[in-house]
Amino acid sequence: MIIWNTATREAKIIPILMPFATGRRYSGGRMGFGYDLVGDDYKVVKLMVFRNNPHELVSLVYSLKKNEWTWSRSIQDGFGTSVKDESWLVNGAIHWIGRKETDQEQIVAFDLGAEECHWISLPAKIKYDAEVGVLRGCLCVNYISSYEKGDYDIWMMKNYMKQESWTKLYSINTEFFTRPLAARENGQLLLLEYIENENIRLENKDRLYWYDPSSKKQVQISEFMYTSQIVAAKVSMESLVRVNNYPMITGTRDNKPHLKQRNKRKQASQLLYWLPVWPLGLRRTNVLLFGI
Numbered sequence: 001m002i003i004w005n006t007a008t009r010e011a012k013i014i015p016i017l018m019p020f021a022t023g024r025r026y027s028g029g030r031m032g033f034g035y036d037l038v039g040d041d042y043k044v045v046k047l048m049v050f051r052n053n054p055h056e057l058v059s060l061v062y063s064l065k066k067n068e069w070t071w072s073r074s075i076q077d078g079f080g081t082s083v084k085d086e087s088w089l090v091n092g093a094i095h096w097i098g099r100k101e102t103d104q105e106q107i108v109a110f111d112l113g114a115e116e117c118h119w120i121s122l123p124a125k126i127k128y129d130a131e132v133g134v135l136r137g138c139l140c141v142n143y144i145s146s147y148e149k150g151d152y153d154i155w156m157m158k159n160y161m162k163q164e165s166w167t168k169l170y171s172i173n174t175e176f177f178t179r180p181l182a183a184r185e186n187g188q189l190l191l192l193e194y195i196e197n198e199n200i201r202l203e204n205k206d207r208l209y210w211y212d213p214s215s216k217k218q219v220q221i222s223e224f225m226y227t228s229q230i231v232a233a234k235v236s237m238e239s240l241v242r243v244n245n246y247p248m249i250t251g252t253r254d255n256k257p258h259l260k261q262r263n264k265r266k267q268a269s270q271l272l273y274w275l276p277v278w279p280l281g282l283r284r285t286n287v288l289l290f291g292i
Contacts, residue, residue: 001044003033003064007238014062016046017259019071032087032094038113041065042241045094045110047083047117054198061115062257064243072262083108088132090139091160095120095132097141105130107139115262123155123166134235135169135183142180145171152178154189170213181208182235188212192233208233 004011032045044062060071083098097106098119105128107120122130122141130143139157144150152172159165172178174193182190194206207223 001031001062003044003243005239005241005243006236008240008242010063010243012243014044014257016060017069017257019058019060019259019261030083030085030087030096032089032096032110034089034092034094034112036112037092039063039065041112043112045112047096047108047110049083057117059110059115059117061262066111067257069257069259071259072117074117083286084183086131086132088134088139091135091136095139097130097132099128104128107132107141120157121163121292124169126155131179135180135181139179140169150174154180172211172213179233181233187214190235 001014001016002011003014012179030047033040034043034045036043040062044064046060048058048060049056056073058071058073060069062069072152077283083096085096087096089095092113093109095110096108097105099105106122107125108117109120110117120139125145126143128143130141131225133140133142135154135156139160140155142152142154145153150173152174153168154170154172155166156169157166170180170189172189172191174191176193179192179194180189180191189211190208192206192208193212205223210219210221211217
């Protein structure tokens with residue numbers, strides 16, 4: 001695993017330490033990265049679910065400040081085994097789209113301060129095929145509301161953890177899968193359009209462009225051929241945080257990380273392509289495109 005600061009070009013390679021024998025079967029392995037406001041720390045999170053007990057969730061958390069992995073095992077009612085790869089940081093928590101045993105998708109949120117999971121329900125109209133994201137600092141989801149027409153709807157949770165604050169912001173008509181990355185004050189959206197069908201990809205390109213929902217006007221920024229397939233995109237802010245010197249703690253500098261089991265504690269006051277590379281976050285806005 002690599003943590004990478006795109007501004008300083010500094011990177012840190014961190015071995016992933018597992019708390020149990022690799023022979024025990026598990027699924028999931030979804031990862032995320034974010035800043036813990038409570039502990040003033042950057043953390044990497046890895047979630048796993050054991051195949052023989054889909055209610056048993058194991059969380060691994062790496063602390064850049066302490067240079068250590070901690071792990072815990074908990075029982076999550078209806079957690080299931082289906083969590084999508086893409087993760088986003090909002091309000092001190094990392095978010096994924098997951099699916100409970102009822103087969104209806106919801107948002108899985110891992111609070112970096114409390115190091116605990118909780119569920120957030122999607123808008124009532126969304127049952128499946130949702131993607132989580134962030135717009136204007138708020139949690140949002142987009143999904144295909146009509147496959148026949150190629151319509152995408154974008155919803156925003158204007159007040160975090162308030163189900164009634166879900167608001168439909170945009171409906172976009174597009175031929176291919178589209179993911180919103182950013183929004184300007186004038187309503188323009190930065191969109192990544194990508195093609196999942198390999199046969200179609202041979203004749204088309206992924207592209208990044210600004211879109212005006214009112215005029216339907218598009219301003220293309222870049223396009224990408226199939227040979228440089230885009231598998232993830234993030235909006236980031238530049239930072240001069242030193243990856244290898246983040247705040248000094250005695251006994252951790254230049255040492256290999258160690259592993260310990262997390263003790264149960266009270267919840268804090270506030271409420272992944274493989275071998276991931278995460279950027280440290282941001283002041284000037286950048287779009288980071290990851291490809292294979």
